[in-house]
Amino acid sequence: MADPALFEFLHTEMVAELWAQDPDPGPGGQKTSLLVLEGMGFRVGQALGERLPRETLTFREELDILKFLCKDLWVAVFHKQMDSLRTNHQVQAPLRLPGTLLCPQGTYVLQDNSFPLLVRMASGLQYLEEAPKFLAFTCGLLRGTLSTLGVKSLVTASVAALPACKFQVVIQKL
Amino acid sequence: MSSELFTLTYGALVTQLCKDYENDEDVNKQLDKMGYNIGVRLIEDFLARSNVGRCHDFRETADVIAKVAFKMYLGITPSITNWSPAGDEFSLILENNPLVDFVELPDNHSSLIYSNLLCGVLRGALEMVQMAVEAKFVQDTLKGDGVTEIRMRFIRRIEDNLPAGEE
16 A cells, blocks of 8 residues: 555656656646646546446436545545535537537536645645646546546646635536 | 555656657666655655654664565565675565556566666665665566565765855
């Protein structure tokens, strides 16, 4: 059983490493590093999804899957539950004309008031700019686990004040 | 579950590094360097949580590494063997290496030292307690050996360097 601290140390070093490697420190380069971190998180999330005990769980609706993420996955990975889960369903536009934006269905906001990967950094507004780097892997993790559970999604994160953060999960209808 | 998280994340990291760097040697160096960076921070966590006192010699250090540190962080207790006559080298034998669960080395990565992060961690952590050491894998179950063996060599004690101008 690996100690939880090991994952935190490894994650911090991965963020630092990917950032240091970047020859282009501008917005374009930053995006690549975030994508790489997100991609790694995705693969780990997929693998975790396969290993989490869920034979006894029946997901009757989408919300059950999100609750699973907030409880079972979060406890398994971060040893705490997500602090809040809100849904933000919007009605889909009845006509799909070319150029019409579809309103996202199945949008969820998962809030963690004390996200372990941000807790060591600081509290408040210091390091706000750095925070996205520390969230990319976890966004991928969520997206990866959802993928194993048969759900395609887009996951982004935002931070208003450390160490609280929100993960926005938008379920993609196929 | 945390053990799998770390193992899986480590695997994703090694895979990514193999994509980023053209040859195994560079990946090995990168793993060592990242391990070093982790080690210099991990030692504080270790000292805070383990309450071990100062080690008086390399034998005590070996015991602490195998019986306290490895146990705390990886849940395994390697055995300590093959002491050199001078007492400055020993081997850590890992029957099971948790990092390599679910891992197979593809044929085109025969020079990859998959768990090289561990060597960097050991080196970095010990440097922070004034010991310059060398750590390297001499056997690896991923390469078909029966056990995984890390050889530890004491190089020298690091004296505290005072900044110029201070007595």
